[in-house]
Amino acid sequence: MNMMHMGAPMNGGPPPPQMLQMHHPLPHHVAVFAHGSSSQNSQAPPLQAASATPPVPSSMNRSQSRASCPQSTREMSSHRSTTSRRCGVCRGCQCKPCGQCTYCQDSPQFGGPGVKKQSCIERRCLRVLENRLQRDAPTFKARVGCNACEDCRMQDCQICLVCLDKRFFENRHIPGAMCAKKRCNNAQSIECVPSLMSQNPADFVQRAPKRSYELINPVISQQQQQQQSQMHFDVKRVQYMTGPPPQMMQQMQMQAPPQQQIPQPQTPQQQVQQHQQRPNSNSSHSQGPSPPRNGVSQQQQQQTPPQQQNGVAHQIKTDVNVENLEQHQQQQQQQQQQLQQQQQRMIFQPAPYPDLSVHARLMVQAPPQVITAPAPIPLPQGQMTHMPQHGLDIPYLIPTSFVQAVQGQADPFYPSKFELDFEHNGDPFVPPSYAQDMKGQVVLQQL
DNA sequence: CTCTCCGGTCAT
DNA sequence: ATGACCGGAGAG
Ligand SMILES: [Zn+2]
Ligand SMILES: [Zn+2]
Numbered sequence: 137m138n139m140m141h142m143g144a145p146m147n148g149g150p151p152p153p154q155m156l157q158m159h160h161p162l163p164h165h166v167a168v169f170a171h172g173s174s175s176q177n178s179q180a181p182p183l184q185a186a187s188a189t190p191p192v193p194s195s196m197n198r199s200q201s202r203a204s205c206p207q208s209t210r211e212m213s214s215h216r217s218t219t220s221r222r223c224g225v226c227r228g229c230q231c232k233p234c235g236q237c238t239y240c241q242d243s244p245q246f247g248g249p250g251v252k253k254q255s256c257i258e259r260r261c262l263r264v265l266e267n268r269l270q271r272d273a274p275t276f277k278a279r280v281g282c283n284a285c286e287d288c289r290m291q292d293c294q295i296c297l298v299c300l301d302k303r304f305f306e307n308r309h310i311p312g313a314m315c316a317k318k319r320c321n322n323a324q325s326i327e328c329v330p331s332l333m334s335q336n337p338a339d340f341v342q343r344a345p346k347r348s349y350e351l352i353n354p355v356i357s358q359q360q361q362q363q364q365s366q367m368h369f370d371v372k373r374v375q376y377m378t379g380p381p382p383q384m385m386q387q388m389q390m391q392a393p394p395q396q397q398i399p400q401p402q403t404p405q406q407q408v409q410q411h412q413q414r415p416n417s418n419s420s421h422s423q424g425p426s427p428p429r430n431g432v433s434q435q436q437q438q439q440t441p442p443q444q445q446n447g448v449a450h451q452i453k454t455d456v457n458v459e460n461l462e463q464h465q466q467q468q469q470q471q472q473q474q475l476q477q478q479q480q481r482m483i484f485q486p487a488p489y490p491d492l493s494v495h496a497r498l499m500v501q502a503p504p505q506v507i508t509a510p511a512p513i514p515l516p517q518g519q520m521t522h523m524p525q526h527g528l529d530i531p532y533l534i535p536t537s538f539v540q541a542v543q544g545q546a547d548p549f550y551p552s553k554f555e556l557d558f559e560h561n562g563d564p565f566v567p568p569s570y571a572q573d574m575k576g577q578v579v580l581q582q583l
Numbered sequence: 584c585t586c587t588c589c590g591g592t593c594a595t
Numbered sequence: 596a597t598g599a600c601c602g603g604a605g606a607g
Pocket of ligand 1: 233238239241257259
Protein backbone atom coordinates (compact mmCIF):
# COMPACT_ATOMS: atom_id res chain seq x y z
CA MET A 137 0.00 0.00 0.00
CA ASN A 138 1.57 3.13 -0.89
CA MET A 139 0.02 5.63 -3.17
CA MET A 140 2.43 7.89 -1.58
CA HIS A 141 4.98 7.96 -4.23
CA MET A 142 6.08 11.36 -3.35
CA GLY A 143 8.41 12.88 -5.74
CA ALA A 144 11.66 11.81 -4.36
CA PRO A 145 14.10 14.61 -4.19
CA MET A 146 16.30 12.81 -6.55
CA ASN A 147 13.77 12.49 -9.21
CA GLY A 148 11.79 15.46 -8.44
CA GLY A 149 13.43 18.34 -9.95
CA PRO A 150 16.09 19.79 -7.81
CA PRO A 151 18.82 20.62 -10.18
CA PRO A 152 21.50 18.05 -10.16
CA PRO A 153 23.85 18.91 -7.44
CA GLN A 154 27.20 18.90 -8.93
CA MET A 155 28.68 15.71 -7.93
CA LEU A 156 30.39 15.42 -4.71
CA GLN A 157 33.02 17.96 -4.45
CA MET A 158 36.13 16.09 -3.82
CA HIS A 159 38.35 17.97 -1.57
CA HIS A 160 41.17 15.83 -2.31
CA PRO A 161 42.84 15.84 -5.62
CA LEU A 162 41.45 13.38 -7.95
CA PRO A 163 43.82 11.07 -9.58
CA HIS A 164 44.04 11.69 -13.24
CA HIS A 165 42.61 8.34 -13.90
CA VAL A 166 39.51 9.31 -12.12
CA ALA A 167 36.98 11.12 -14.03
CA VAL A 168 34.98 13.77 -12.43
CA PHE A 169 31.43 14.37 -13.24
CA ALA A 170 31.04 17.78 -11.98
CA HIS A 171 31.58 20.89 -13.91
CA GLY A 172 34.23 20.79 -16.49
CA SER A 173 36.61 19.18 -14.18
CA SER A 174 37.44 17.06 -17.07
CA SER A 175 40.42 15.28 -15.85
CA GLN A 176 42.80 15.19 -18.65
CA ASN A 177 43.45 11.61 -18.37
CA SER A 178 45.10 10.02 -21.24
CA GLN A 179 42.41 7.52 -21.79
CA ALA A 180 39.92 10.25 -21.97
CA PRO A 181 36.77 8.27 -21.87
CA PRO A 182 33.58 9.74 -23.09
CA LEU A 183 32.53 11.38 -19.97
CA GLN A 184 30.74 14.29 -21.31
CA ALA A 185 27.54 12.62 -20.64
CA ALA A 186 28.66 11.85 -17.20
CA SER A 187 29.42 15.37 -16.35
CA ALA A 188 26.05 16.25 -17.58
CA THR A 189 24.45 13.70 -15.44
CA PRO A 190 25.57 13.63 -11.89
CA PRO A 191 25.57 10.16 -10.48
CA VAL A 192 23.20 10.81 -7.74
CA PRO A 193 21.70 13.86 -6.25
CA SER A 194 23.34 14.86 -3.08
CA SER A 195 20.03 14.32 -1.46
CA MET A 196 20.51 10.75 -2.27
CA ASN A 197 23.43 10.42 -0.02
CA ARG A 198 21.96 12.16 2.85
CA SER A 199 23.34 10.00 5.50
CA GLN A 200 26.62 10.30 3.88
CA SER A 201 27.04 13.75 5.20
CA ARG A 202 29.55 15.71 3.34
CA ALA A 203 31.12 13.09 1.30
CA SER A 204 33.53 15.65 0.18
CA CYS A 205 35.19 15.66 3.48
CA PRO A 206 36.88 12.35 3.60
CA GLN A 207 38.18 13.16 6.95
CA SER A 208 36.94 10.93 9.61
CA THR A 209 35.59 13.99 11.24
CA ARG A 210 31.96 13.65 10.58
CA GLU A 211 31.91 9.94 10.46
CA MET A 212 33.47 9.68 13.80
CA SER A 213 32.41 12.83 15.37
CA SER A 214 29.03 11.37 15.39
CA HIS A 215 28.31 10.27 18.83
CA ARG A 216 27.03 7.18 17.35
CA SER A 217 30.37 6.23 16.07
CA THR A 218 29.02 2.82 15.56
CA THR A 219 26.98 3.94 12.68
CA SER A 220 28.89 3.97 9.52
CA ARG A 221 27.93 6.44 6.97
CA ARG A 222 28.20 6.54 3.32
CA CYS A 223 31.50 7.47 1.90
CA GLY A 224 29.85 9.15 -0.96
CA VAL A 225 32.41 8.17 -3.45
CA CYS A 226 32.23 4.48 -3.95
CA ARG A 227 30.32 3.02 -6.75
CA GLY A 228 27.44 2.30 -4.52
CA CYS A 229 27.23 5.83 -3.34
CA GLN A 230 27.44 7.03 -6.87
CA CYS A 231 24.79 4.76 -8.12
CA LYS A 232 21.21 5.60 -8.44
CA PRO A 233 18.75 3.30 -6.84
CA CYS A 234 18.05 0.52 -9.23
CA GLY A 235 14.40 0.66 -8.49
CA GLN A 236 14.10 -3.03 -8.77
CA CYS A 237 15.87 -4.60 -5.94
CA THR A 238 13.92 -5.65 -2.97
CA TYR A 239 14.85 -2.55 -1.10
CA CYS A 240 14.01 -0.20 -3.85
CA GLN A 241 10.75 -1.93 -4.15
CA ASP A 242 10.21 -1.32 -0.56
CA SER A 243 11.25 2.24 -0.62
CA PRO A 244 8.59 4.89 -0.81
CA GLN A 245 10.74 6.25 -3.49
CA PHE A 246 9.40 3.61 -5.72
CA GLY A 247 6.06 3.37 -4.24
CA GLY A 248 6.94 0.84 -1.65
CA PRO A 249 5.72 0.73 1.91
CA GLY A 250 9.09 1.43 3.34
CA VAL A 251 9.18 -1.28 5.89
CA LYS A 252 12.53 -2.70 5.13
CA LYS A 253 14.17 0.61 5.09
CA GLN A 254 17.36 -0.42 3.49
CA SER A 255 19.35 1.19 0.80
CA CYS A 256 19.23 -0.06 -2.70
CA ILE A 257 21.44 -2.98 -3.14
CA GLU A 258 23.21 -1.18 -5.86
CA ARG A 259 23.84 1.66 -3.58
CA ARG A 260 25.49 -0.29 -0.87
CA CYS A 261 28.44 1.66 0.31
CA LEU A 262 31.72 -0.05 0.59
CA ARG A 263 32.67 1.83 3.60
CA VAL A 264 29.68 0.56 5.38
CA LEU A 265 30.45 -2.86 4.18
CA GLU A 266 33.88 -2.63 5.53
CA ASN A 267 32.73 -1.38 8.84
CA ARG A 268 30.44 -4.23 9.05
CA LEU A 269 33.12 -6.66 8.19
CA GLN A 270 35.35 -5.23 10.79
CA ARG A 271 32.66 -5.57 13.30
CA ASP A 272 31.41 -8.96 12.42
CA ALA A 273 34.39 -10.74 11.07
CA PRO A 274 35.79 -11.48 14.50
CA THR A 275 32.74 -13.45 15.39
CA PHE A 276 32.07 -14.82 12.02
CA LYS A 277 32.19 -18.53 11.90
CA ALA A 278 34.40 -18.98 8.98
CA ARG A 279 34.95 -22.32 7.42
CA VAL A 280 37.15 -23.78 4.84
CA GLY A 281 35.75 -26.30 2.52
CA CYS A 282 37.25 -29.52 1.36
CA ASN A 283 37.39 -28.20 -2.08
CA ALA A 284 36.44 -31.52 -3.36
CA CYS A 285 32.78 -31.81 -2.81
CA GLU A 286 30.18 -30.54 -5.12
CA ASP A 287 29.46 -27.58 -3.03
CA CYS A 288 32.99 -26.51 -2.93
CA ARG A 289 33.15 -26.71 -6.63
CA MET A 290 30.29 -24.45 -7.11
CA GLN A 291 31.03 -20.90 -7.69
CA ASP A 292 30.86 -18.54 -4.84
CA CYS A 293 27.61 -16.87 -4.12
CA GLN A 294 29.19 -13.50 -4.29
CA ILE A 295 26.84 -12.07 -1.80
CA CYS A 296 27.67 -13.54 1.51
CA LEU A 297 29.93 -11.78 3.88
CA VAL A 298 32.84 -13.91 2.90
CA CYS A 299 32.37 -13.32 -0.74
CA LEU A 300 32.05 -9.66 -0.25
CA ASP A 301 35.11 -9.56 1.84
CA LYS A 302 36.90 -11.49 -0.75
CA ARG A 303 35.75 -9.33 -3.52
CA PHE A 304 36.32 -6.03 -1.97
CA PHE A 305 38.85 -6.59 0.69
CA GLU A 306 40.80 -9.51 -0.45
CA ASN A 307 39.70 -11.59 2.43
CA ARG A 308 41.32 -9.35 4.87
CA HIS A 309 38.54 -9.61 7.32
CA ILE A 310 37.71 -13.21 6.99
CA PRO A 311 40.86 -14.74 5.71
CA GLY A 312 40.66 -18.20 4.38
CA ALA A 313 36.97 -18.54 4.72
CA MET A 314 34.98 -20.13 2.03
CA CYS A 315 31.77 -18.79 0.70
CA ALA A 316 29.35 -18.92 3.55
CA LYS A 317 26.65 -20.22 1.34
CA LYS A 318 28.47 -23.35 0.58
CA ARG A 319 27.45 -26.26 2.54
CA CYS A 320 30.45 -28.46 2.57
CA ASN A 321 30.21 -31.44 4.81
CA ASN A 322 33.88 -31.63 5.28
CA ALA A 323 34.23 -28.02 5.98
CA GLN A 324 36.33 -27.09 8.89
CA SER A 325 35.73 -24.05 10.88
CA ILE A 326 38.56 -21.74 11.35
CA GLU A 327 39.21 -19.03 13.77
CA CYS A 328 38.82 -15.86 11.99
CA VAL A 329 41.83 -13.85 12.72
CA PRO A 330 41.32 -10.69 10.91
CA SER A 331 44.67 -9.81 9.73
CA LEU A 332 45.70 -6.36 9.02
CA MET A 333 43.61 -4.81 11.62
CA SER A 334 43.63 -4.55 15.26
CA GLN A 335 40.73 -5.71 17.23
CA ASN A 336 40.36 -2.34 18.64
CA PRO A 337 37.24 -0.80 17.26
CA ALA A 338 38.66 2.58 17.83
CA ASP A 339 41.20 1.67 15.33
CA PHE A 340 38.75 0.88 12.69
CA VAL A 341 37.08 4.10 13.00
CA GLN A 342 40.25 5.83 12.40
CA ARG A 343 41.37 3.62 9.71
CA ALA A 344 38.15 3.13 7.99
CA PRO A 345 38.18 6.36 6.16
CA LYS A 346 41.76 5.87 5.34
CA ARG A 347 41.32 2.34 4.45
CA SER A 348 42.96 2.13 1.17
CA TYR A 349 41.94 -0.49 -1.16
CA GLU A 350 45.42 -1.00 -2.17
CA LEU A 351 44.58 -4.15 -3.85
CA ILE A 352 45.67 -4.97 -7.19
CA ASN A 353 43.76 -6.64 -9.81
CA PRO A 354 45.59 -8.49 -12.39
CA VAL A 355 45.01 -7.42 -15.81
CA ILE A 356 43.65 -9.71 -18.30
CA SER A 357 43.76 -8.86 -21.86
CA GLN A 358 40.55 -8.58 -23.63
CA GLN A 359 41.36 -11.56 -25.64
CA GLN A 360 41.94 -13.52 -22.58
CA GLN A 361 38.85 -12.22 -21.13
CA GLN A 362 36.88 -13.31 -24.02
CA GLN A 363 38.43 -16.64 -23.93
CA GLN A 364 37.22 -17.06 -20.48
CA SER A 365 33.86 -15.91 -21.40
CA GLN A 366 32.16 -18.93 -20.03
CA MET A 367 32.89 -17.90 -16.55
CA HIS A 368 33.88 -14.80 -14.81
CA PHE A 369 36.99 -14.83 -12.93
CA ASP A 370 37.77 -11.87 -11.01
CA VAL A 371 41.28 -12.69 -10.34
CA LYS A 372 42.82 -10.44 -7.89
CA ARG A 373 46.09 -10.14 -6.38
CA VAL A 374 46.60 -8.87 -2.96
CA GLN A 375 48.96 -6.19 -2.27
CA TYR A 376 49.37 -4.47 0.96
CA MET A 377 50.68 -1.11 1.53
CA THR A 378 51.26 -1.52 5.12
CA GLY A 379 53.05 -4.44 6.54
CA PRO A 380 50.79 -7.32 5.85
CA PRO A 381 50.61 -10.13 8.25
CA PRO A 382 52.43 -13.21 7.21
CA GLN A 383 49.28 -15.00 6.39
CA MET A 384 48.19 -12.31 4.13
CA MET A 385 51.25 -12.04 2.11
CA GLN A 386 49.86 -12.47 -1.23
CA GLN A 387 47.09 -14.36 -2.62
CA MET A 388 45.27 -14.71 -5.68
CA GLN A 389 41.62 -14.97 -5.62
CA MET A 390 39.54 -16.49 -8.16
CA GLN A 391 35.98 -15.88 -8.20
CA ALA A 392 33.33 -16.87 -10.48
CA PRO A 393 31.29 -13.78 -10.35
CA PRO A 394 27.91 -13.88 -11.78
CA GLN A 395 27.41 -12.93 -15.25
CA GLN A 396 27.18 -9.39 -15.99
CA GLN A 397 24.00 -8.03 -17.11
CA ILE A 398 23.47 -5.32 -19.43
CA PRO A 399 22.25 -2.21 -17.98
CA GLN A 400 18.89 -1.14 -18.52
CA PRO A 401 18.93 2.37 -19.63
CA GLN A 402 16.46 3.98 -17.49
CA THR A 403 16.51 6.43 -14.79
CA PRO A 404 14.92 6.00 -11.48
CA GLN A 405 12.21 8.21 -12.61
CA GLN A 406 11.51 6.05 -15.50
CA GLN A 407 11.70 3.11 -13.30
CA VAL A 408 9.20 4.57 -11.06
CA GLN A 409 6.87 4.92 -13.89
CA GLN A 410 7.51 1.56 -15.24
CA HIS A 411 7.43 0.11 -11.86
CA GLN A 412 7.98 -3.29 -13.09
CA GLN A 413 5.50 -5.96 -12.69
CA ARG A 414 7.94 -8.67 -13.09
CA PRO A 415 6.77 -12.05 -12.21
CA ASN A 416 9.73 -12.78 -10.08
CA SER A 417 11.12 -9.47 -9.38
CA ASN A 418 12.48 -10.79 -6.25
CA SER A 419 15.72 -10.05 -7.87
CA SER A 420 18.62 -9.36 -5.71
CA HIS A 421 18.65 -12.03 -3.19
CA SER A 422 19.47 -15.26 -4.70
CA GLN A 423 19.05 -17.19 -1.60
CA GLY A 424 15.58 -17.70 -0.49
CA PRO A 425 14.96 -15.00 1.96
CA SER A 426 12.95 -15.70 4.94
CA PRO A 427 9.34 -14.79 4.68
CA PRO A 428 8.33 -11.32 5.55
CA ARG A 429 7.26 -10.79 9.03
CA ASN A 430 4.03 -9.34 8.15
CA GLY A 431 1.82 -9.39 5.19
CA VAL A 432 3.72 -6.83 3.27
CA SER A 433 5.01 -8.74 0.42
CA GLN A 434 6.87 -7.69 -2.55
CA GLN A 435 3.99 -8.51 -4.74
CA GLN A 436 1.60 -6.48 -2.85
CA GLN A 437 3.80 -3.60 -3.41
CA GLN A 438 3.83 -4.08 -7.04
CA GLN A 439 0.55 -2.63 -7.70
CA THR A 440 1.60 -0.40 -10.42
CA PRO A 441 0.43 -1.14 -13.89
CA PRO A 442 2.29 -3.86 -15.65
CA GLN A 443 4.35 -1.57 -17.67
CA GLN A 444 6.82 -2.95 -19.96
CA GLN A 445 10.41 -2.79 -19.22
CA ASN A 446 10.92 -1.24 -22.56
CA GLY A 447 12.61 -2.87 -25.43
CA VAL A 448 15.95 -3.25 -23.91
CA ALA A 449 16.40 -6.85 -23.33
CA HIS A 450 18.48 -7.99 -20.47
CA GLN A 451 21.49 -9.42 -21.93
CA ILE A 452 24.08 -11.33 -20.25
CA LYS A 453 27.51 -10.19 -20.56
CA THR A 454 29.94 -12.96 -20.45
CA ASP A 455 33.13 -11.14 -20.49
CA VAL A 456 35.39 -11.78 -17.66
CA ASN A 457 35.15 -9.25 -15.04
CA VAL A 458 38.48 -7.83 -14.58
CA GLU A 459 39.54 -4.45 -13.77
CA ASN A 460 42.39 -3.10 -15.56
CA LEU A 461 45.52 -1.92 -14.18
CA GLU A 462 47.14 0.97 -15.77
CA GLN A 463 50.76 0.37 -15.78
CA HIS A 464 51.44 -3.16 -14.91
CA GLN A 465 49.21 -4.21 -17.57
CA GLN A 466 51.90 -5.52 -19.74
CA GLN A 467 53.67 -7.70 -17.33
CA GLN A 468 50.43 -8.75 -15.95
CA GLN A 469 49.24 -9.74 -19.29
CA GLN A 470 52.18 -11.93 -19.76
CA GLN A 471 51.53 -13.52 -16.53
CA GLN A 472 47.96 -13.88 -17.34
CA GLN A 473 48.66 -15.52 -20.56
CA GLN A 474 50.64 -18.10 -18.83
CA LEU A 475 47.90 -18.63 -16.42
CA GLN A 476 45.21 -18.45 -18.89
CA GLN A 477 45.07 -22.09 -19.42
CA GLN A 478 45.26 -22.77 -15.81
CA GLN A 479 42.43 -20.50 -15.11
CA GLN A 480 40.26 -21.98 -17.67
CA ARG A 481 40.83 -25.21 -16.11
CA MET A 482 40.15 -23.99 -12.68
CA ILE A 483 36.81 -23.11 -13.81
CA PHE A 484 35.80 -26.63 -13.49
CA GLN A 485 38.45 -27.86 -11.26
CA PRO A 486 38.55 -25.97 -8.10
CA ALA A 487 42.08 -26.15 -7.05
CA PRO A 488 42.64 -28.62 -4.34
CA TYR A 489 44.05 -26.78 -1.50
CA PRO A 490 47.12 -28.31 -0.12
CA ASP A 491 46.08 -28.17 3.40
CA LEU A 492 42.93 -26.74 4.70
CA SER A 493 43.31 -27.16 8.34
CA VAL A 494 44.89 -23.89 8.98
CA HIS A 495 43.74 -20.89 7.26
CA ALA A 496 46.99 -19.18 7.84
CA ARG A 497 48.58 -21.76 5.81
CA LEU A 498 45.82 -21.59 3.42
CA MET A 499 46.65 -18.08 2.73
CA VAL A 500 50.28 -18.62 2.33
CA GLN A 501 50.05 -21.66 0.28
CA ALA A 502 47.92 -20.47 -2.42
CA PRO A 503 46.19 -22.98 -4.48
CA PRO A 504 47.75 -24.00 -7.73
CA GLN A 505 45.95 -21.46 -9.73
CA VAL A 506 47.06 -18.83 -7.46
CA ILE A 507 49.06 -16.22 -9.06
CA THR A 508 51.56 -14.63 -6.90
CA ALA A 509 52.02 -11.02 -7.30
CA PRO A 510 55.04 -10.24 -9.33
CA ALA A 511 56.26 -7.62 -7.02
CA PRO A 512 54.93 -4.98 -4.80
CA ILE A 513 53.25 -2.62 -7.05
CA PRO A 514 52.51 0.90 -6.15
CA LEU A 515 48.85 0.69 -5.84
CA PRO A 516 47.67 1.40 -9.21
CA GLN A 517 44.47 3.13 -9.00
CA GLY A 518 41.59 3.00 -11.21
CA GLN A 519 41.12 -0.65 -11.37
CA MET A 520 39.32 -1.00 -8.17
CA THR A 521 36.57 1.00 -9.53
CA HIS A 522 34.28 -0.05 -6.84
CA MET A 523 36.63 0.62 -4.09
CA PRO A 524 36.35 3.81 -2.28
CA GLN A 525 39.53 5.01 -0.85
CA HIS A 526 38.25 6.97 1.95
CA GLY A 527 40.39 9.88 2.58
CA LEU A 528 42.56 8.99 -0.27
CA ASP A 529 42.34 9.44 -3.86
CA ILE A 530 39.51 7.42 -4.89
CA PRO A 531 39.61 5.67 -8.13
CA TYR A 532 36.14 4.80 -7.54
CA LEU A 533 34.33 7.49 -9.18
CA ILE A 534 34.29 7.01 -12.79
CA PRO A 535 37.33 5.25 -13.86
CA THR A 536 38.91 6.92 -16.73
CA SER A 537 39.03 3.62 -18.35
CA PHE A 538 35.58 3.66 -19.56
CA VAL A 539 36.91 2.35 -22.68
CA GLN A 540 38.21 -0.65 -20.97
CA ALA A 541 35.05 -1.06 -19.19
CA VAL A 542 33.22 -1.21 -22.38
CA GLN A 543 35.37 -3.87 -23.75
CA GLY A 544 36.02 -6.13 -20.91
CA GLN A 545 34.02 -5.94 -17.86
CA ALA A 546 35.60 -5.91 -14.57
CA ASP A 547 33.33 -6.67 -11.83
CA PRO A 548 29.70 -7.23 -11.36
CA PHE A 549 29.89 -4.41 -9.00
CA TYR A 550 31.02 -2.23 -11.67
CA PRO A 551 28.34 -2.88 -14.13
CA SER A 552 29.19 -2.62 -17.70
CA LYS A 553 26.08 -0.68 -17.63
CA PHE A 554 27.95 2.45 -17.39
CA GLU A 555 29.24 2.34 -20.84
CA LEU A 556 26.04 1.16 -22.22
CA ASP A 557 24.04 3.73 -20.56
CA PHE A 558 26.23 6.18 -22.12
CA GLU A 559 25.19 5.02 -25.42
CA HIS A 560 21.62 4.61 -24.58
CA ASN A 561 20.76 7.47 -22.45
CA GLY A 562 23.97 9.04 -21.58
CA ASP A 563 23.53 8.20 -18.01
CA PRO A 564 26.29 6.07 -16.71
CA PHE A 565 24.98 6.08 -13.25
CA VAL A 566 22.00 4.03 -13.70
CA PRO A 567 22.42 0.91 -11.71
CA PRO A 568 22.22 -2.44 -13.26
CA SER A 569 18.88 -3.91 -13.65
CA TYR A 570 17.54 -6.59 -11.51
CA ALA A 571 15.74 -8.73 -13.85
CA GLN A 572 14.53 -11.83 -12.21
CA ASP A 573 16.58 -13.86 -14.52
CA MET A 574 19.57 -12.17 -13.10
CA LYS A 575 18.43 -12.78 -9.67
CA GLY A 576 21.23 -12.71 -7.25
CA GLN A 577 23.70 -12.08 -9.95
CA VAL A 578 24.86 -8.69 -9.12
CA VAL A 579 24.17 -7.86 -5.63
CA LEU A 580 25.36 -7.12 -2.27
CA GLN A 581 23.56 -8.74 0.49
CA GLN A 582 21.80 -6.81 3.05
CA LEU A 583 24.26 -4.98 5.13
C1' DC B 584 9.39 17.99 8.85
C1' DT B 585 11.12 14.88 5.09
C1' DC B 586 13.95 11.38 3.66
C1' DT B 587 17.65 7.96 3.46
C1' DC B 588 19.18 4.03 5.51
C1' DC B 589 22.38 1.98 9.54
C1' DG B 590 22.36 -1.19 12.89
C1' DG B 591 20.02 -3.83 16.28
C1' DT B 592 16.72 -7.34 16.94
C1' DC B 593 13.85 -10.94 16.04
C1' DA B 594 12.15 -14.76 13.29
C1' DT B 595 13.55 -18.41 10.38
C1' DA C 596 23.62 -17.41 9.62
C1' DT C 597 20.53 -14.63 7.18
C1' DG C 598 16.62 -11.92 5.96
C1' DA C 599 12.73 -8.98 7.53
C1' DC C 600 11.65 -5.31 10.36
C1' DC C 601 11.87 -1.06 12.40
C1' DG C 602 13.75 2.58 15.66
C1' DG C 603 15.88 6.37 15.05
C1' DA C 604 20.16 9.07 13.65
C1' DG C 605 21.36 12.71 10.98
C1' DA C 606 21.32 15.71 6.89
C1' DG C 607 18.61 18.90 4.21
ZN1 LIG D 1 17.75 -1.03 -5.76
ZN1 LIG E 1 30.22 4.60 -0.44
